[in-house]
Amino acid sequence: MSTKATEKTLTPPPHTEPVVFTRDMLDWLPWLEPMAEADMTERHLTSLVDAARVKSPYFRLLARDPDVLEARTRTDKDIFYNPEAGLPRAERELAAAATSRLNGCIYCASVHARFAATYSKRVDDVQRLLDEGVDAKLDERWEAIVAASVALTTIPMTFGKEHVERLRKVGLDDAAIADLIGAASFFNWANRLMLSLGVPATQG
Amino acid sequence: MTDVIDTLVGIAPGSKLDAIRAQRSEARKHAQASYASLFEPKDSGSVTADERHAIAAFVAGLHGEPKTGSFYAAKLPASLGAAVAAEVAAAKSKGPYGHFPKGPLSAEDAPGPTWKVSDAGRKTLGPRLAAAFEHTHMLVFHPRDASAPSLQSLLDAGWSTTDIVTISQLVSFLSYQIRVVAGLSTLASTL
Numbered sequence: 211m212s213t214k215a216t217e218k219t220l221t222p223p224p225h226t227e228p229v230v231f232t233r234d235m236l237d238w239l240p241w242l243e244p245m246a247e248a249d250m251t252e253r254h255l256t257s258l259v260d261a262a263r264v265k266s267p268y269f270r271l272l273a274r275d276p277d278v279l280e281a282r283t284r285t286d287k288d289i290f291y292n293p294e295a296g297l298p299r300a301e302r303e304l305a306a307a308a309t310s311r312l313n314g315c316i317y318c319a320s321v322h323a324r325f326a327a328t329y330s331k332r333v334d335d336v337q338r339l340l341d342e343g344v345d346a347k348l349d350e351r352w353e354a355i356v357a358a359s360v361a362l363t364t365i366p367m368t369f370g371k372e373h374v375e376r377l378r379k380v381g382l383d384d385a386a387i388a389d390l391i392g393a394a395s396f397f398n399w400a401n402r403l404m405l406s407l408g409v410p411a412t413q414g
Numbered sequence: 415m416t417d418v419i420d421t422l423v424g425i426a427p428g429s430k431l432d433a434i435r436a437q438r439s440e441a442r443k444h445a446q447a448s449y450a451s452l453f454e455p456k457d458s459g460s461v462t463a464d465e466r467h468a469i470a471a472f473v474a475g476l477h478g479e480p481k482t483g484s485f486y487a488a489k490l491p492a493s494l495g496a497a498v499a500a501e502v503a504a505a506k507s508k509g510p511y512g513h514f515p516k517g518p519l520s521a522e523d524a525p526g527p528t529w530k531v532s533d534a535g536r537k538t539l540g541p542r543l544a545a546a547f548e549h550t551h552m553l554v555f556h557p558r559d560a561s562a563p564s565l566q567s568l569l570d571a572g573w574s575t576t577d578i579v580t581i582s583q584l585v586s587f588l589s590y591q592i593r594v595v596a597g598l599s600t601l602a603s604t605l
Contacts, residue, residue, distance in 0.1 A: 214571055216572075217569045218566070218569065218573050219563075219565050219566045219569065220562070221563040226513070227515050229516065229517030229518060229519060230517065230518055230519060231519075235504060240503045241561075241562040241565050242565060242575045242578060242579070243575055271579060272579060272583070274575065274576040274579040274580075275451075275576065275579050275580045275583060276578070277447075277451035277455065277456065278448055278451040278452055278583045278587070279443075279583075280447075280448075281447035281448040281451050282444075282448055282587070284441075284443075284444035284447070285441050285444040285445050285448060288438050288440035288441035288444070288460065288494055289438065289441050292437075292438060292440070292441075293439055304488060312510060312559055313510050313558065314510065314512060314557070314558030315557075315558070316515075336509070338439045344523065352571060360428065362593050362597055363510070363593075364508070364509065364510070365477055365478070365507070365508060365509040365510075365554065365555065366477075366478050366508070367474065367477065367478075367479070367592075367593065367596050369596060369597055369600055371600060371603065373600075373603055374600060374604045375604070384430065384431075384434055384601065384605065385434050388431075388435070388436055388438075389438070391593070391597030391598060391601065392441060392594065394593065395589075395590045395591075395593035395594045395597060396590055398586075398590055398593055399586040399587055399588070399589055399590035402553050402557045402582070402585060402586040402589055403582055403583070403586050405557040405558055405560045406552075406553055406560035406564070406565075406582060407560075407565075410449075
């Protein structure tokens with residue numbers, strides 16, 4: 211048995227929590243102590259993959275289990291950034307934003323709504339998804355992508371052949387559908403970490 | 415070792431889905447590495463193999479995805495497996511539900527239960543695992559209700575900050591793996 215005293219959660223400094231979904235840049239404040247930079251070994255640092263992430267309390271907290279952080283990050287990067295074939299980047303980001311909207315992760319939704327808007331140039335449609343939620347009117351292709359993301363995210367999961375057929379009708383091939391499954395599924399991973407280990411805050 | 419997602423979906427070498435997964439070879443490799451780091455860690459620290467598999471079997475059971483559920487349940491000793499199955503049966507719900515920060519989104523609040531382990535379950539699971547299961551239920555069904563006090567309950571039950579990072583990754587990874595298995599199985603059925 212450990213003789214160590216029970217640890218305590220952190221109380222974030224005074225901040226304003228966002229109360230709507232937004233494309234604005236947000237901060238994130240941890241409820242658990244991230245690693246101090248000075249305490250990080252070479253293994254912890256390489257687990258960040260991007261060296262700049264040492265400034266992020268979120269990644270320094272996850273670095274406490276470096277093997278899973280590194281594997282998580284490399285999974286994430288291939289699902290979203292691999293440019294070969296499959297679903298266009300904008301629509302992988304749309305799936306991430308829709309999943310985050312449904313689960314209620316205001317921080318994740320802000321990041322991926324910004325990416326979806328940047329890559330698609332459809333700022334109004336992305337904002338409508340944030341404002342109105344996953345039933346927002348978009349266009350048939352985007353609504354099919356959002357509906358598939360929702361069907362993969364709800365419990366019980368309802369993703370069925372009818373979703374695959376609807377995606378094919380709007381032009382997604384099998385590789386694109388597999389990318390959508392990867393993107394929506396991955397955000398069920400990311401949302402749960404972001405939502406449960408800390409709190410978003412408005413900047414400035 | 416064999417790729418767990420391929421095994422659970424039933425992706426045969428040379429099949430169409432095998433070729434599609436090969437186009438995202440880094441994601442495939444590192445999803446497997448995530449599994450390995452959580453369930454075959456080089457250093458399991460203070461989260462035991464039974465605890466890891468019990469939490470995973472609970473998450474998979476709550477999702478009702480049969481292939482993933484049996485995979486993790488099969489790794490548990492019989493008495494622990496029976497306790498997990500009993501808690502799954504009592505804990506099943508529909509998600510996601512929960513509260514938003516007070517404001518315009520409050521109109522979308524979907525309140526739901528904060529689930530507690532049964533008295534019988536608490537005896538078999540012990541206080542550490544019982545606290546982890548209660549946190550896991552929140553993460554699975556209503557993650558937007560998360561708060562610092564729910565993490566403090568885990569610390570009070572004897573988990574360390576680093577243990578909580580591992581458990582959070584485990585539940586969240588399962589939330590990914592289960593959906594990939596379900597999604598790719600559906601896609602495979604149409605090929």
